Amino acid sequence: MSKITAEYRLERAENNKIIIRFRKQNRDLSRYFTDFSVPEPISEEVLDALIGEALSGCGESPAVSAREIGRDELALQTDTEDEKALATFIQAFLDALGRFYEENEIHITRMFGSFVYIKRTGSGLEALKATPVPIRYCPLMRQLLREVGGKTAESLLASVESGDAANQTGLMTELINEVVIKGGYFDTSRPLNSCEANVLFGASETMSTAFRSGLLDAAVIVSNNLGTIITTNDSNTQGAVKRMTGLFLTSPSREIVATALKAKIIPVFPHTAVIDQLEGVKLAIALGYKRIAVSVAWMDNILLSEISKLEKDGVTLYKFGLCSTGIDEANADAMQKHADLIWSCASKVVRSSIEPEAIAQVGVKIPVHIMSEKGWRLVRNHLELTTKDRTGKTVSYESVVCSKGGEKPVVLNDGNEFRVMAAKQLRGCPDCPHPCV
Numbered sequence: 001m002s003k004i005t006a007e008y009r010l011e012r013a014e015n016n017k018i019i020i021r022f023r024k025q026n027r028d029l030s031r032y033f034t035d036f037s038v039p040e041p042i043s044e045e046v047l048d049a050l051i052g053e054a055l056s057g058c059g060e061s062p063a064v065s066a067r068e069i070g071r072d073e074l075a076l077q078t079d080t081e082d083e084k085a086l087a088t089f090i091q092a093f094l095d096a097l098g099r100f101y102e103e104n105e106i107h108i109t110r111m112f113g114s115f116v117y118i119k120r121t122g123s124g125l126e127a128l129k130a131t132p133v134p135i136r137y138c139p140l141m142r143q144l145l146r147e148v149g150g151k152t153a154e155s156l157l158a159s160v161e162s163g164d165a166a167n168q169t170g171l172m173t174e175l176i177n178e179v180v181i182k183g184g185y186f187d188t189s190r191p192l193n194s195c196e197a198n199v200l201f202g203a204s205e206t207m208s209t210a211f212r213s214g215l216l217d218a219a220v221i222v223s224n225n226l227g228t229i230i231t232t233n234d235s236n237t238q239g240a241v242k243r244m245t246g247l248f249l250t251s252p253s254r255e256i257v258a259t260a261l262k263a264k265i266i267p268v269f270p271h272t273a274v275i276d277q278l279e280g281v282k283l284a285i286a287l288g289y290k291r292i293a294v295s296v297a298w299m300d301n302i303l304l305s306e307i308s309k310l311e312k313d314g315v316t317l318y319k320f321g322l323c324s325t326g327i328d329e330a331n332a333d334a335m336q337k338h339a340d341l342i343w344s345c346a347s348k349v350v351r352s353s354i355e356p357e358a359i360a361q362v363g364v365k366i367p368v369h370i371m372s373e374k375g376w377r378l379v380r381n382h383l384e385l386t387t388k389d390r391t392g393k394t395v396s397y398e399s400v401v402c403s404k405g406g407e408k409p410v411v412l413n414d415g416n417e418f419r420v421m422a423a424k425q426l427r428g429c430p431d432c433p434h435p436c437v
Contacts, residue, residue: 004286006268006279007094016081017065020090022074023274025101025249031299032108032115032248036129041104042069050100051076054092061089098271101251107186107224110246110298112141112160113325113346113437114172118181120251125186127176132165134326135346138433139365148179185242186224188253192263194239200413201362201382203320203343204241207293208234209385210378216318218289220268220280222297223260225253227273228280230266230287240265246297246323248275278303281310281317291316293378296339297323301331304338318378324350326437340375343368346433359402361410364429376402383411383418390416 008022029037042050047067055061062080076093078086105120117129135141141160145153156171158164184190197205203221210216211234219231223240227250231237240260252273260267266287267273268280277296284292294317296303301321311317321339324332324347332349335342336357344350344367355361358369360376370376380397387395397420400409406424 004283006276006283007271008090010083010086013077018078018080018083018086020076020078020086020093022076022093022097023269023272023276023279024070024072024074024097025251025272025274026072027106027249028071029108029117029249033117033129033131036117038106038117040069041100042074044069046100047074050093050096053096054089057095058088058092062086094271098252098254101272102253105251106249107247107251108249109176109180110248110323111172111176111180112138112245114168115248116172116176118176118186125181127173127181130169130172130176132168133160133172134437135433135435136161136163138346139431141433148175150178152178188225188256189259190256192223192239192256192259192265193235194242195235196238198242200386201368203295203322203341204238206320206341206378206382207231207295208238209382210293210318211237212385213381215378215381216291216293218284218287218292220277220284220292220294222247222250222275222277222295223265224250225256225273226250226260226265226267226270227252227275228268228277229260230268230280230284230289232264232266236263236265239263248298250275275300278306281307285310285315290314291318293318293320295320295322298325298327299331301327301335301339304334308338316374318374329353336371340372341368341370341378346436348436351436357404358408359404360400360408361423364410364412364426365431366433370402373402376400379411387418393417 008020011019013019027038027040047069051064062078062085064076065079066077068075107118109116113134115131116127118125118127145157152171152174156175159167159171207219219237221229221231221241223229224247229240231240250273252271257267257270268283277294281294294307304319319339321335321342325345327347332353336354342354354369358371360370362368362379370379383397387393400420408423409420410423412419
């Protein structure tokens with residue numbers, strides 16, 4: 001079958017019959033929660049029902065003689081050797097699988113280092129579980145909570161700064177319900193085009209200005225109810241994420257998939273909303289894109305080493321390492337070796353191991369570390385366009401020389417303009433996140 005897709009693959013069994021391997025959601029939550037789990041939603045009975053639903057909708061179709069439910073895949077053994085005979089069944093099964101996941105909706109998001117479990121219940125979408133906030137202070141956290149306002153935000157800020165973990169988790173779920181869910185972050189009728197920059201040096205903002213300057217023709221990012229997506233211009237890159245603070249599991253929505261396609265966004269897993277940035281880059285390359293940005297978050301930064309191997313045959317990849325709070329040494333090593341831009345967040349290992357290897361830096365409180373000349377190319381472009389947007393002035397940063405050590409250039413936001421100074425001139429930062437983890 002010639003269709004380019006990440007949602008399934010075909011292979012031959014020893015008897016030459018075809019096995020269909022469908023990508024499924026991995027709902028093992030032990031990665032995020034040590035004391036909480038949810039059952040695998042696709043049981044043998046559910047899988048039989050999905051197969052039956054698909055077969056009933058496609059007339060004559062090859063029989064499925066065996067099935068297997070894996071962590072990441074569903075394997076269906078068919079009784080045919082003809083790939084073309086499977087086309088209608090495959091589409092019908094994907095449709096049934098998509099409806100199932102949409103009806104059994106869950107999400108894992110992250111705010112201030114706390115993982116939050118969200119589920120569709122009888123009363124609507126609801127945050128049900130959160131982990132304690134691993135840090136005591138963060139200037140961004142303080143700013144956002146004060147912007148949000150209200151009793152819950154004030155109480156959460158106080159509990160975090162006092163280290164009151166017992167109350168944090170309940171307050172975090174309340175905040176997600178009051179601000180994130182009611183604010184429409186998971187609204188499947190939301191628009192996916194936007195030119196509004198939400199933070200000065202966010203990943204999507206940097207990608208969006210790169211699109212404006214013709215440095216990119218695709219970006220592999222993540223969006224609520226869509227999973228991994230490929231964006232193709234500045235407005236759909238910015239609009240697809242808004243002020244999302246971290247997304248690690250999500251559920252599909254047919255409504256938002258239709259909106260995405262109209263907005264020239266390509267969902268990599270439209271029926272399952274799987275998050276897999278490696279497969280997203282592979283698909284973007286298969287579709288013919290050559291200048292691709294990709295963002296990878298938290299422990300998935302380990303994928304950067306595999307993603308880097310795809311940078312060949314005229315393909316240029318700009319690799320963003322995000323959500324680094326709490327990462328381990330293996331992920332830090334992958335980021336240091338392969339990422340072009342790294343957001344420090346409240347990561348101890350980023351500050352101790354990665355910061356000294358950076359060739360430039362943006363910001364001091366929560367730095368963005370530039371690790372390569374490619375990364376600086378995007379940052380320089382972002383500085384120039386942002387300066388032009390803010391002041392109307394044309395300012396070039398081409399004279400800035402990237403280097404490690406004391407001469408490393410550090411870009412500071414100084415009112416409406418940017419100021420560049422050497423790292424050795426910086427004083428200690430009294431307003432940085434602490435403790436780093």
